[in-house]
Amino acid sequence: MPPVTHSGRGPARGGVRHDVPMDLEPYRGELVAYCYRMLGSFHEAEDLVQETMLRAWKARERYDASRASVRTWLYRIATNVCLTALEGRARRPLPSGLGAPSEDPGAPLTPAFDIPWLQPFPDSRYDVDVRADLRLALVAALQVLPARQRAVLVLREVLEFSAAEVAEQLGTTVAAVNSSLQRARTAIAGVGDPGEVSEPDDAGAREVVRRYALAFEAADVPALVRLLTDAAVLEMPPVPLWYRGRRDYGLFMDRVFAMRGTDWRTRPLTAGGQPALAAYAPAPDGGHRLHTLQVFTVVGGQIASNVVFADPQVFAAFGLPGEVSSDESESGR
Secondary structure (H helix, E strand, O other), rough: OOOOOOOOOOOOOOOOOOOOOOOOOHHHHHHHHHHHHHHHHHHHHHHHHHHHHHHHHHHHHHOOOOOOOOOHHHHHHHHHHHHHHHHOOOOOOOOOOOOOOOOOOOOOOOOOOOOOOOOOEHHOOOOOOOOOHHHHHHHHHHHHOOHHHHHHHOOOOOOOOOOHHHHHHHOOHHHHHHHHHHHHHHHHHHHHHHOOOEOOOOOHHHHHHHHHHHHHOOOOOOHHHHEEEEEEEEEEEEEEEEEEHHHHHHHHHHHHHHOOOOOOOOEEEEEHHHHHHEEEEEOOOOOEEEEEEEEEEOOOOEEEEEEEOOOHHHHHHHHOOOOOOOOOOOOOO
């Protein structure tokens, strides 16, 4: 969308000068990240931000610069758009949020397409300053909160708006905002401290994931297992199964390589501030075909979680090629 400009001279109604451009585009990336935290879907977040921009453009003559900055005004519109979109919606979970881990590594891999699964955030698409709060575990925890509590927590804790600004954005009182924030903090207190999780640009985390990629390409299950924490979690939406612990993780990977063959290829990337890789399985007719996108949580130099996505919508969001040649690999092999 081009910059919103007001024609003519002098101040517009509500304090906006007609001859001063209102450029909304620089806010698109952070608004997409905000709507993603609210909805748990990258595709829906992009759509809702487009709706936000359209509403802002239509309401440009009513914008009052004396009451709020353009950024604060846009977040008020985006919040209303998100709250409307969330009415009557089921939350977007990960498999680990739906029940106990499976103890059968040979269980049928039946996708549950009726569940609106949480999606990862493709870092390469937007330049977002704060990525720690785009981590899958935190976004999954946000989905458990009522929509308005979710908005309060993100606006106050992540985006650091004042309680008064959030009250204005939600059409409520400062006391109500503070109360909602306290309830939201209590509800997600068990998610853990983001500070214990390695960032993808941490040299140690990169090395752990590089070694995992090498072992994965070689279908070396013992080497994979050695990189895991004792309680490592493996989950793979849209299949509702998930596993906990080195033993079951290893047994399931044995099954994957028996089914799909060995000699895989991988490509490194990041998702929501977490290290990730695209995995390409050997194809019967040669080459390698896109199989999954895997997003890792690295804690203390070991892999604590691997969320494996096989959704074509997720592949498209990350712009992943459907095939790579047999001699192509970026894992440092």
